[in-house]
Amino acid sequence: MKKQLITLITSIVSVIVTYLLNHHLALGPFFANGIVGLSGALLFPKWAGGIYIASFVGMSSTEIIPTLGSAFWAGIIVGLVFANTSPVFDGLGGKGGITAATSVLLYRILLLLIGS
Structure with a gap:
């Protein structure tokens, strides 16, 4: 349980910091990802x-992901997806990309379902 909570918290912070660096400081997606990934x-x-x-x-x-609040919710989703699929994808190449893509897709589906 503690491991999943830490995963959730670090995921939320990671998405938000990358989003801020990418959009608010205009560093671009790749540089923002590199800073957060290397710092992590x-x-x-x-x-x-x-x-x-x-x-x-x-x-x-x-x-x-239009707003910082949206980034927060997307961070929750990727944290939950990663925490629950990590053992399943263990040893498979591309698990990071598929986990992130699945999370963003789930986020967008949830937005459609709630009518935003």
């Missing part, structure tokens, strides 16, 4: 994989 690896090596994966979500355009 150096500061929190045990959690670096989840931080890096969540950072992919923060790379989304404002057409997909």
Whole structure:
């Protein structure tokens, strides 16, 4: 339970920081992802994989994730998806990209379902 909570928190922070660097500081998606991914690896090596994966979500355009509040909710979704699929995808290449893409897709589906 503690591991899932840390994964959730680091995912939310990762998406938000990447989103801020990408859109509010106009560093662009790749540079923002690189900063967050490298910082995660150096500061929190045990959690670096989840931080890096969540950072992919923060790379989304404002057409997909339009606000900082949206980034928060997308961070929750990627944290939940990563925490619950990590053992399933263990050893498979591309799991970071598929986890992030699945999370953004789920986020968009939820928006459609609630009517936003």
